Amino acid sequence: MTNFLSGLKSGMLVVMLALSGCVLAGNVPQYKYEKGTVAYNALIGATTVSSSFEYSGTYIYADGAELGAAEPGPGFDIGFDFILGGQKFNQVVIGNSGVLYFGYDIVDPQQAFKVQMLPVMNGVEGGNISYKTEGDEGNRIFTVQYAGMVLIERGTSGKGKFNLQIRLYESNGKVEFAFQEVETCYGSGFGFFTGIKGWDNDDVILLTSAGIDKDVAVSPSRKTDVLNRKSYIYWDNNDYDKYYSVVYSLSPVSDKKAPKDAPENLMVKEEKGNLKISCRRADDAAATVLLYSNTPFETSDLPVDGETFAVGSKMGNSIVLYYSDGANPSAVIENIKPATDYYICAISANGYPAYGCDDRDENNYITLQAPPSAFNAEPGGTNSVKLGWTSDYPVIIAKTTQHSSNYGEYSGQFGHPAPTVKAGDVIPGGGEVVFVGDGNEAVVSDIKDNSLVFFRAWTLKDGSVSSSGIDSWTVTHAVLPYAPDISSYPFGAVPYGWIASCSGEDVTMKFSPIRRMYDNELALWGKSYNAVENRITTPELPLDAPVKLSFEYALETFVLVNDEPRGNKPGVFGEGNGLYVKAGETGTELSYCTIDKYEGTMTATSDGYETGSSTFEKVEVDIPAVGEKGRISISFASDDYTTMYIRNIRIEKSGDNGVSDVNMDNDIKLYVDKGVITIISLSDTKVPVYSVDGREVVLLNVHADLPVSALLQSGVYIVNGKKIVVR
Numbered sequence: 009m010t011n012f013l014s015g016l017k018s019g020m021l022v023v024m025l026a027l028s029g030c031v032l033a034g035n036v037p038q039y040k041y042e043k044g045t046v047a048y049n050a051l052i053g054a055t056t057v058s059s060s061f062e063y064s065g066t067y068i069y070a071d072g073a074e075l076g077a078a079e080p081g082p083g084f085d086i087g088f089d090f091i092l093g094g095q096k097f098n099q100v101v102i103g104n105s106g107v108l109y110f111g112y113d114i115v116d117p118q119q120a121f122k123v124q125m126l127p128v129m130n131g132v133e134g135g136n137i138s139y140k141t142e143g144d145e146g147n148r149i150f151t152v153q154y155a156g157m158v159l160i161e162r163g164t165s166g167k168g169k170f171n172l173q174i175r176l177y178e179s180n181g182k183v184e185f186a187f188q189e190v191e192t193c194y195g196s197g198f199g200f201f202t203g204i205k206g207w208d209n210d211d212v213i214l215l216t217s218a219g220i221d222k223d224v225a226v227s228p229s230r231k232t233d234v235l236n237r238k239s240y241i242y243w244d245n246n247d248y249d250k251y252y253s254v255v256y257s258l259s260p261v262s263d264k265k266a267p268k269d270a271p272e273n274l275m276v277k278e279e280k281g282n283l284k285i286s287c288r289r290a291d292d293a294a295a296t297v298l299l300y301s302n303t304p305f306e307t308s309d310l311p312v313d314g315e316t317f318a319v320g321s322k323m324g325n326s327i328v329l330y331y332s333d334g335a336n337p338s339a340v341i342e343n344i345k346p347a348t349d350y351y352i353c354a355i356s357a358n359g360y361p362a363y364g365c366d367d368r369d370e371n372n373y374i375t376l377q378a379p380p381s382a383f384n385a386e387p388g389g390t391n392s393v394k395l396g397w398t399s400d401y402p403v404i405i406a407k408t409t410q411h412s413s414n415y416g417e418y419s420g421q422f423g424h425p426a427p428t429v430k431a432g433d434v435i436p437g438g439g440e441v442v443f444v445g446d447g448n449e450a451v452v453s454d455i456k457d458n459s460l461v462f463f464r465a466w467t468l469k470d471g472s473v474s475s476s477g478i479d480s481w482t483v484t485h486a487v488l489p490y491a492p493d494i495s496s497y498p499f500g501a502v503p504y505g506w507i508a509s510c511s512g513e514d515v516t517m518k519f520s521p522i523r524r525m526y527d528n529e530l531a532l533w534g535k536s537y538n539a540v541e542n543r544i545t546t547p548e549l550p551l552d553a554p555v556k557l558s559f560e561y562a563l564e565t566f567v568l569v570n571d572e573p574r575g576n577k578p579g580v581f582g583e584g585n586g587l588y589v590k591a592g593e594t595g596t597e598l599s600y601c602t603i604d605k606y607e608g609t610m611t612a613t614s615d616g617y618e619t620g621s622s623t624f625e626k627v628e629v630d631i632p633a634v635g636e637k638g639r640i641s642i643s644f645a646s647d648d649y650t651t652m653y654i655r656n657i658r659i660e661k662s663g664d665n666g667v668s669d670v671n672m673d674n675d676i677k678l679y680v681d682k683g684v685i686t687i688i689s690l691s692d693t694k695v696p697v698y699s700v701d702g703r704e705v706v707l708l709n710v711h712a713d714l715p716v717s718a719l720l721q722s723g724v725y726i727v728n729g730k731k732i733v734v735r
Contacts, residue, residue: 044185062076314362382397403446554661565578593638688710697726
């Protein structure tokens, strides 16, 4: 049996109890580790538990089910209420390799305390399992027996074996392990792993010893950890009798006094809808409990000595936030309610567990007043904005056209209003008040044409303004002339109301405002490579008459020499690529301009060019009437890694649409351009064209949603009740 001795000499045995699958922090009860006195004696009249041993880790249920994956189900009756880790259980599901999963009336092995003995091998391939409850009420013992268990062979080492009884004592909560004729597989390195684990799946503090026959040494500051060899509890050769058997027990410690000192520096901080709580563990405490309630604490809300609990469990009116042994405990209450009392309590504990409830630290925190919700801004016309919100209290609303400095974020630059502000007041730090009062909607007028406007709303209650506001923003309906102020849009964000897209869908390439490093010039900035077309498209514009588009652009192409970066050079599109201007309902229908060569220059240096120094070239494009509403797009594509800068965009009328109302059918739309009249109808119809003297010039057959065009001589005509001037 020398192999057995050498294996156990380097091994460890403790009891494991854990909340399987639970990652929440929890209790740290103490158990005393002792040599037992009741040897393994085979049970008589025990109930057999059937197992196929198809593989180790099988879950065996009282209804005869044997599952490879854990599910809630009926456990075997213990015969009494057994206290394990401060919790009460009356059933176990039995694992075929030495694990007991505990529950009350039903067992879920995935969320259960467990007592565990794990052979460090390839598992168990056979044996006999049985159980029995013996003794009188108050002194009953529940035993699970693993007899003739055979360990799967590891390589050519031969098969190991063991007999084991796991005993649960009703009278004192003791867990006892009695082994007999244990033999490990040769070369396995360890005999068996066991341990006690708390709610957080960390090992529970033990009263440890160097060997069972040695004096027990208290270790309140270090947990026994199966992954930490220095914390192992070893067997000595003298711990075995002639049958190579050993008995040991783990008894809950119940003679510890509660710590005298309360936790220190209890802090509560509100941040982004959460409460962050922290403190420092008392010097004489093994652990700390953090609780919260929305009412003042009473005795029923506090822990009782000897009982343990998981984080998230309810205790009276309080909720457990934290229960562990960290030196600096912390917890977070998420999604807090505004303007609500939160009572926070910090209690010192030891490993018994015993709680210093009489000397606790408390903090009553009232959360901040909430801003309005569902705040929305939308265009009310060319110079007005409609606002809507939800609030139980009066609100203060302010506007600004100055965006914040947050990169890529749409938010305005606002200060915090005083509770006495009125409409028209300017808020120090930013913003002009546009509304104060009750209700859930308002209209803000006198907005500048084509403006991006930011709004922020606060609640006003009992003379107090909410500490934070809620933002919204919009752009008024576009009118001509249209010359967007790029400086009003935040850097790194697509201009609001515009559409930025690229055929490669690379977000980092899409047009957005930026300042060039060389000259600090503000422009829209986008990139292209591998002929990816990068496009920026205007909001909807009135395009029922000819317009002129003008803008300036600069182009730079990245240079590589022998795979080494050499900055930028004057931009090139590459064969088949260029700059494009299109217009139509979506801004992509018809092309009105193509430029295939950049004529600008850059500032030269000794080894190339100054990046960002490309000169701007002006582009002017005449676009005919394309519809009552439409969009215009500017796009480009390049074979190489190329950057385009666009600035000074302006769109203005260059002529009228030649149409004035007389008496019209709203289902018919008319467009005139360069002697051509185009008609679109919502239904099939015949549309006559009359001269001003009433003579029918032509009768057009129009089908629903299909445009029909006719070339007319210069003159004045009447079509569908409209006077049309053809030039």
